[in-house]
Amino acid sequence: MRVLILGAAGFIGSHLAQALCRRGELRLADRGAQAISELVLADNRIIMNVPDPGLHMTVRTVQGNVCDPGFIEALFASDVDAVFHLAATLTLDAEMDFSHGLEVNVHALMRLLEQCRRQSRAPAFVFASSISTYGGSLPDTVDDHVAQTPQTSYGTHKAIAELLINDYSRRGFLDGVGIRLPTIVIRPGKPNLAASGFFSNILREPLVGQEAVLPVSRDVRHWFASPRAAVGFLTHAAEIDTAQLGWRRTLSVPGLSATVGEEIEALHRVAGDKAVKLIREEPDERIIGMVAGWPRNFDARRAASLGFTAESSFDEIIRIHIEDELGGRIGG
Amino acid sequence: MRVLILGAAGFIGSHLAQALCRRGELRLADRGAQAISELVLADNRIIMNVPDPGLHMTVRTVQGNVCDPGFIEALFASDVDAVFHLAATLTLDAEMDFSHGLEVNVHALMRLLEQCRRQSRAPAFVFASSISTYGGSLPDTVDDHVAQTPQTSYGTHKAIAELLINDYSRRGFLDGVGIRLPTIVIRPGKPNLAASGFFSNILREPLVGQEAVLPVSRDVRHWFASPRAAVGFLTHAAEIDTAQLGWRRTLSVPGLSATVGEEIEALHRVAGDKAVKLIREEPDERIIGMVAGWPRNFDARRAASLGFTAESSFDEIIRIHIEDELGGRIGG
Numbered sequence: 001m002r003v004l005i006l007g008a009a010g011f012i013g014s015h016l017a018q019a020l021c022r023r024g025e026l027r028l029a030d031r032g033a034q035a036i037s038e039l040v041l042a043d044n045r046i047i048m049n050v051p052d053p054g055l056h057m058t059v060r061t062v063q064g065n066v067c068d069p070g071f072i073e074a075l076f077a078s079d080v081d082a083v084f085h086l087a088a089t090l091t092l093d094a095e096m097d098f099s100h101g102l103e104v105n106v107h108a109l110m111r112l113l114e115q116c117r118r119q120s121r122a123p124a125f126v127f128a129s130s131i132s133t134y135g136g137s138l139p140d141t142v143d144d145h146v147a148q149t150p151q152t153s154y155g156t157h158k159a160i161a162e163l164l165i166n167d168y169s170r171r172g173f174l175d176g177v178g179i180r181l182p183t184i185v186i187r188p189g190k191p192n193l194a195a196s197g198f199f200s201n202i203l204r205e206p207l208v209g210q211e212a213v214l215p216v217s218r219d220v221r222h223w224f225a226s227p228r229a230a231v232g233f234l235t236h237a238a239e240i241d242t243a244q245l246g247w248r249r250t251l252s253v254p255g256l257s258a259t260v261g262e263e264i265e266a267l268h269r270v271a272g273d274k275a276v277k278l279i280r281e282e283p284d285e286r287i288i289g290m291v292a293g294w295p296r297n298f299d300a301r302r303a304a305s306l307g308f309t310a311e312s313s314f315d316e317i318i319r320i321h322i323e324d325e326l327g328g329r330i331g332g
Numbered sequence: 333m334r335v336l337i338l339g340a341a342g343f344i345g346s347h348l349a350q351a352l353c354r355r356g357e358l359r360l361a362d363r364g365a366q367a368i369s370e371l372v373l374a375d376n377r378i379i380m381n382v383p384d385p386g387l388h389m390t391v392r393t394v395q396g397n398v399c400d401p402g403f404i405e406a407l408f409a410s411d412v413d414a415v416f417h418l419a420a421t422l423t424l425d426a427e428m429d430f431s432h433g434l435e436v437n438v439h440a441l442m443r444l445l446e447q448c449r450r451q452s453r454a455p456a457f458v459f460a461s462s463i464s465t466y467g468g469s470l471p472d473t474v475d476d477h478v479a480q481t482p483q484t485s486y487g488t489h490k491a492i493a494e495l496l497i498n499d500y501s502r503r504g505f506l507d508g509v510g511i512r513l514p515t516i517v518i519r520p521g522k523p524n525l526a527a528s529g530f531f532s533n534i535l536r537e538p539l540v541g542q543e544a545v546l547p548v549s550r551d552v553r554h555w556f557a558s559p560r561a562a563v564g565f566l567t568h569a570a571e572i573d574t575a576q577l578g579w580r581r582t583l584s585v586p587g588l589s590a591t592v593g594e595e596i597e598a599l600h601r602v603a604g605d606k607a608v609k610l611i612r613e614e615p616d617e618r619i620i621g622m623v624a625g626w627p628r629n630f631d632a633r634r635a636a637s638l639g640f641t642a643e644s645s646f647d648e649i650i651r652i653h654i655e656d657e658l659g660g661r662i663g664g
Contacts, residue, residue, distance in 0.1 A: 098449075098503060102442075110434075117430075136579045145479050149498070149580055156499040160492050166481070167488040171430060247468045248481055 001026060001034045004075060006066060006112070007086030008041035011187060012128065012230050014049060016084060017041050019231045021051040021059065026082055028124050029241040030175070034081075042066075042075060043087070066108040076115040082124040082238050083174075085112065090194065091132065094153040105157030113164060117173035125165065125176040126237045129250050131223055133159040133180060134295045143299035144252060151293050162250040169242070169249050177237040178250030179303075182225040182310070186321040195290050199224070202260070203267055203318060206275035207330050215284035218261035221296040225255045226320045229310040240306055254310040256317065257297035266314030270322075271330055333358060333366045336407055338398060338444070339418030340373035343519060344460065344562050346381060348416060349373050351563045353383040353391065358414055360456050361573040362507070366413075374398075374407060375419070398440040408447040414456040414570050415506075417444065422526065423464065426485040437489030445496060449505035457497065457508040458569045461582050463555055465491040465512060466627045475631035476580060483625050494582040501574070501581050509569040510582030511635075514557040514642070518653040527622050531556070534592070535599055535650060538607035539662050547616035550593035553628040557587045557642040558652045565640055572638055586642040588649065589629035598646030602654075603662055 003020060007013045020026070020039055027033040035056055041047050042062045053059040064071035066087050087104065094101030116123050134142055135151035150156045165176035186207075187200040198215055199222065205212035225233075233253045242249070268276045300308070311317050322330055335352060339345045352358070352371055359365040367388055373379050374394045385391040396403035398419050419436065426433030448455050466474055467483030482488045497508035518539075519532040530547055531554065537544035557565075565585045574581070600608045632640070643649050654662055 098505075106442075110438075147477050147479050150495070151502075151579060153499050153503070156495050159495050163482070163488050163491050163495075167485050170483075171485070173430075247483060 001036050001081040002038045002040065002078065003036050003082045003084070004040045004042065004080045005084045005086065006042050007088065007128075008061070009043035009045040009047045010086060011189075012181075012184065012227065012234070013041075013043065013084075013086045014047070015227050015231045016086070016234055017059075018051040019235060021053050021057065023235070024054060024057060026124075026235070027239045028082065029239065040075060040080075066112070067103045069111055072108070072111050072115055076119070079119050079121060080116075080123050081121075082126070083112070083116065084126045084128075084234055084238070085109070086128045088128075088154070088157070091152050091154040092194065094157065098153060101153045101157065105154065106160055109161050110164065113168050113174065117168065122172055122174045124238050125169075125174040126234055127161060127165055127176065127178040127250070128234070129158045129162055129178040129180045130155065131180050131182060131252065131295050131298070133162065135293050138295050141297045141299050142252065142295045144248060144302055166247065166249045170247065175242050176249050177240065177242060177245065179233045179237050179308075180250060180252045181230055181233065182223045182253070182255030182298075184227055184230050185224050185317055186226075186325070188325045195287055198287070199260075199263070202279050203263065203321070206267060206278040207271055207318070207322070207326065209278070211278045211280055213282045214260065214279050215282060215287040216260060216291050217283070217288075218264065219259055220291055221257060221259045222291075223255045223257055223295060223298055224314075224317065225253070225310040226317045228320050228324060229255075233308055233310075236308055244306060251303040251306070251308070252298045252300050253303045253308045254300040255298060256311050256314065258314055263314050266318055269315060270318045333368050333413040334370045334372065334410065335368050335414045335416070336372045336374065336412045337416045337418065338374050339420065340393070341375035341377040341379045342418060343521075344513075344516065344559065344566070345373075345375065345416075345418045346379070347559050347563045348418070348566055349391075350383040351567060353385050353389065355567070356386060356389060358456075358567070359571045360414065361571065372407060372412075398444070399435045401443055404440070404443050404447055408451070411451050411453060412448075412455050413453075414458070415444070415448065416458045416460075416566055416570070417441070418460045420460075420489070421486070423484050423486040424526065426489065430485060433485045433489065437486065438492055441493050442496065445500050445506065449500065454504055454506045456570050457501075457506040458566055459493060459497055459508065459510040459582070460566070461490045461494055461510040461512045462487065463512050463514060463584065463627050463630070465494065467625050470627050473629045473631050474584065474627045476584060476634055498579065498581045502579065507574050508581050509572065509574060509577065511565045511569050511640075512582060512584045513562055513565065514555045514585070514587035514630075516559055516562050517556050517649055518657070519559075520657045527619055530619070531592075531595070534611050535595065535653070538599060538610040539603055539650070539654070539658065541610070543610050543612055545614045546592065546611050547614055547619040548592060548623050549615070549620075550596065551591055552623055553589060553591045554623075555587045555589055555627055555630055556646075556649065557585070558649045560652050560656060561587075561642040565642075568640055576638060583635040583638070583640070584630045584632050585635045585640045586632040587630060588643050588646065590646055595646050598650055601647060602650045
């Protein structure tokens with residue numbers, strides 16, 4: 001079985017590549033468990049830390065631009081059995097460069113879907129959608145029946161992708177599943193300028209003895225899952241029987257609805273007063289304004305009934321970060 | 333002021349062209365009433381019955397394919413002040429030719445939006461969306477908060493267009509309004525194979541003494557407006573102050589929710605027993621199945637509060653057809 005990850009150098013993509021190497025197989029609903037013979041990792045960045053494939057699998061890394069039609073074509077030179085599409089420009093990038101956002105998030109996706117359609121056998125197609133397909137004036141709890149009115153180009157592109165994947169799947173050109181990922185915490189690496197970055201920063205930095213800035217108030221509520229849960233969503237999405245999805249191929253997956261205050265309380269339980277004192281409150285009107293339009297809670301019962309699972313406390317999310325990223329140790 | 337109608341040879345497009353010639357001006361919210369100096373009628377078909385423009389207006393007809401990038405570019409050789417985009421492949425066409433549907437309904441639209449973005453001044457952009465952006469298991473009454481889960485490629489393409497127009501408008505590249513048109517009755521011409529054609533056929537044919545086939549039961553409920561109302565929606569959409577629309581640029585406009593039985597009762601009141609007896613009931617399982625997933629009623633209070641109006645009875649819809657298409661006379 002040939003499996004393709006687009007966006008494999010990214011945070012979630014690299015975790016997914018490692019997980020697929022560990023598993024060595026995928027159990028697609030229409031053909032049972034099969035060994036992954038080739039795992040193709042594609043990205044426009046250099047892929048570091050290529051995972052060890054074990055004896056019976058080949059891992060191939062390919063660097064190229066999804067906007068280049070020839071690059072996408074080459075990836076489909078032989079049939080692909082499962083595609084994980086994680087490549088996208090992020091929110092602030094798409095706001096800054098409108099054309100580039102459209103090119104990567106919509107036009108490249110459309111060419112990718114056409115490649116799938118040209119295959120003799122429809123591939124499994126797992127798409128990383130986002131809760132940012134929702135925006136504006138939302139109910140306290142968002143379920144799969146709420147209208148999607150994204151407030152960013154990125155959210156718009158993800159909502160368009162959901163529609164296309166639905167239609168290509170309805171026509172039998174691919175067997176698609178979209179999952180609307182919660183905000184993933186704790187992201188490793190340096191603090192970045194992503195508007196949602198502070199949710200990670202205020203845990204990650206204090207856990208290694210560094211200061212972090214909190215730009216919003218503690219009663220801000222949002223929707224979270226760990227990187228480990230994200231990888232679980234993606235592999236599970238490839239393996240569920242999509243007949244159960246009916247005409248709605250994209251799901252809001254489970255997550256944890258919590259306030260920033262609850263997040264900080266969990267940090268306190270895990271790392272004590274010293275860590276919490278490293279959080280400096282510095283209100284930022286621009287970020288406060290953006291966050292006000294974000295969803296706060298989801299009703300993910302539909303996904304839960306299909307076997308998707310996530311963490312139920314921030315203590316658990318912090319513990320996963322300490323295990324997976326810090327080698328089990330905390331402190332500065 | 334330069335005004336462009338794409339899809340001007342169609343049923344609604346040709347009515348709109350006539351209405352704009354009669355009015356001679358448009359009152360765009362941001363610049364007050366202005367005379368239409370040039371009206372460009374574009375279609376891939378030959379435009380028949382070109383309306384009389386009066387003294388101060390030029391009407392130009394252009395035949396070409398919206399899928400041809402050069403054709404779209406040429407239309408924007410000088411700045412356009414208002415665009416009415418009605419060009420699309422219809423439901424059954426898009427189901428039969430998947431690529432062509434995508435090309436006309438999505439790719440051509442995307443090039444059109446890019447042309448608007450390149451202008452120094454953002455044009456008013458009125459888009460004919462459709463109630464077929466809704467489908468599947470719907471509430472009895474559909475408002476603007478219901479999730480759009482289209483069941484056809486055509487409905488998918490229209491929903492994608494709504495998202496793009498929202499985002500281009502948010503960014504100030506155009507001043508867009510989408511209107512989800514009800515099923516328009518009574519369509520003139522011969523009975524056609526469109527799945528919704530029977531709603532028109534069972535009135536239009538008996539009104540001129542011809543037989544018509546009813547393929548569904550009389551308790552089927554659906555959502556209607558007249559061609560005259562459709563033209564009113566489009567011109568009003570160009571003229572409303574879009575600041576009132578907030579982040580949702582597309583509206584479900586008012587219509588009449590009625591059953592086939594109520595439709596036939598109205599025919600009876602207008603044209604008597606003789607006309608009603610020309611309707612032959614011939615259940616068609618394929619059409620019954622499609623119709624079951626169609627919306628039955630809309631809550632259009634948002635559009636009504638913005639001044640959009642439609643008919644409130646089938647008697648009125650039939651009367652409009654007799655006035656506008658039959659020269660005031662009925663009978664075979």
